Amino acid sequence: MLRQPGLSRRARWAGGDRVVSQLMAKALAHPKLVSLAAGFTDQQTLPVEPTQKALEILWSDPARSLAALQYGTTIGHGPLRELLLERMLQADGRTAAEMNVSIDQVVVTAGSNVLLFLVADSLLDPDDIVLCGAPSYFVFLGILANLGVRAVGVETDEQGLIPEAVDEELARRAASGELHRVKAIYAVSYFDNPSSVSISVERRAALVELAKRYSGEHRIRIIEDTAYRELRYSGEDVPSIRSFDPEGDTVVAAGSFSKSFSPGIRVGWGVLPPDLVGPVLGQKGNIDFGSPNFNQYLMHTVLAESLYDDHLERIRASYREKIDATLEAAEQFLAPIEGVSWGRPSGGLYVWLRLPENVDTGTDGALFDRAVDEGVLYVPGSHCYPSQSRVLPRNMIRLSFGVPSCQEIRCGVEALGRAIRQVVR
Numbered sequence: 001m002l003r004q005p006g007l008s009r010r011a012r013w014a015g016g017d018r019v020v021s022q023l024m025a026k027a028l029a030h031p032k033l034v035s036l037a038a039g040f041t042d043q044q045t046l047p048v049e050p051t052q053k054a055l056e057i058l059w060s061d062p063a064r065s066l067a068a069l070q071y072g073t074t075i076g077h078g079p080l081r082e083l084l085l086e087r088m089l090q091a092d093g094r095t096a097a098e099m100n101v102s103i104d105q106v107v108v109t110a111g112s113n114v115l116l117f118l119v120a121d122s123l124l125d126p127d128d129i130v131l132c133g134a135p136s137y138f139v140f141l142g143i144l145a146n147l148g149v150r151a152v153g154v155e156t157d158e159q160g161l162i163p164e165a166v167d168e169e170l171a172r173r174a175a176s177g178e179l180h181r182v183k184a185i186y187a188v189s190y191f192d193n194p195s196s197v198s199i200s201v202e203r204r205a206a207l208v209e210l211a212k213r214y215s216g217e218h219r220i221r222i223i224e225d226t227a228y229r230e231l232r233y234s235g236e237d238v239p240s241i242r243s244f245d246p247e248g249d250t251v252v253a254a255g256s257f258s259k260s261f262s263p264g265i266r267v268g269w270g271v272l273p274p275d276l277v278g279p280v281l282g283q284k285g286n287i288d289f290g291s292p293n294f295n296q297y298l299m300h301t302v303l304a305e306s307l308y309d310d311h312l313e314r315i316r317a318s319y320r321e322k323i324d325a326t327l328e329a330a331e332q333f334l335a336p337i338e339g340v341s342w343g344r345p346s347g348g349l350y351v352w353l354r355l356p357e358n359v360d361t362g363t364d365g366a367l368f369d370r371a372v373d374e375g376v377l378y379v380p381g382s383h384c385y386p387s388q389s390r391v392l393p394r395n396m397i398r399l400s401f402g403v404p405s406c407q408e409i410r411c412g413v414e415a416l417g418r419a420i421r422q423v424v425r
């Protein structure tokens with residue numbers, strides 16, 4: 001008689017799609033619910049016209065059309081990789097020579113999540129350690145769990161990961177003889193998910209210095225996730241963490257067009273240190289031997305024909321209105337409740353809310369079902385903390401303003417205010 005399903009350790013570590021499934025089930029059971037939970041992009045401003053134009057241009061060239069419909073290469077479409085590197089260097093105000101980088105280090109994947117997974121899988125063994133901000137992007141925490149890796153939370157503030165806290169954690173691991181287990185530091189450098197905080201320029205440099213200083217038996221890499229870099233609504237862009245690594249041996253830079261153009265096209269990429277390219281391509285070759293080629297040709301045409309930057313301007317204007325609507329509604333409906341506070345992000349898709357300490361925002365807590373009854377869905381903040389964190393607050397909420405209209409955002413935040421009032425003492 002069969003007693004066990006015979007699953008791999010990794011399948012057991014992955015533990016299923018629980019958070020997302022729970023939230024989706026709630027949304028489906030309550031169709032009138034305003035979802036401030038899903039980190040999706042705005043449906044109304046998805047780039048239908050730029051995509052159509054790019055398709056027409058691509059289709060007007062028979063040779064490129066045929067090539068786009070054929071398998072591509074494991075590393076990705078060359079002309080797209082060239083433009084990706086060029087854009088990164090331009091944004092950072094650096095040259096390829098200054099950054100010791102070439103197109104051979106640019107790998108294209110079907111979304112940056114795949115790149116993050118491949119990098120993690122290439123670097124990490126079970127029981128290894130990755131330092132992550134507390135809080136961090138919960139899907140990446142899932143990747144680490146999947147690999148049996150310890151995600152250790154490091155304190156953050158309104159300027160992002162605190163270098164002194166990283167330093168302390170690394171020193172502690174060195175003292176306990178575990179430094180060889182620390183393989184990477186994960187950082188969402190622009191408008192983090194969930195906190196929307198960007199890492200300050202001084203801290204970017206400090207993080208690279210720390211990673212290099214503590215590298216011994218092997219290198220400690222910084223996995224820099226720049227998924228939201230281009231979703232800036234005010235202020236000036238700042239150079240990437242990668243730009244503070246001129247040797248190019250420490251920082252893995254991951255990028256994505258999902259948030260800035262289309263998650264349906266799902267093109268992401270990584271700029272890797274040279275010694276990681278082979279291992280990552282080895283894994284990728286076994287999994288897909290090339291991400292969807294058509295999508296890469298399409299994104300290349302979008303970039304090459306200058307259809308991308310106009311679209312960015314358009315969505316920035318739309319998200320600026322939505323973030324203003326969220327902050328205005330929070331001011332009106334949440335500010336009067338004692339102990340409720342939030343950050344005021346200048347980019348990204350999220351507002352990170354702190355409730356009084358006695359309020360448990362989890363799906364089993366008092367607030368969640370009340371919020372659903374009042375008509376709003378949110379992501380409980382506890383899902384965003386690495387499993388090994390010194391702090392594991394239960395009173396945080398991630399609100400996403402990408403999908404709902406300004407009017408829906410207002411209704412959702414008002415409903416949340418009503419629910420919170422019912423549970424605060």
Ligand SMILES: Cc1ncc(COP(=O)(O)O)c(C=O)c1O
Nearest residue numbers: 111112113137193227256258268
């Ligand atoms: C911080 C962060 N990184 C990476 C991703 C993955 O994006 P994709 O795989 O669509 O490129 C997301 C998506 O929500 C994200 O929030």
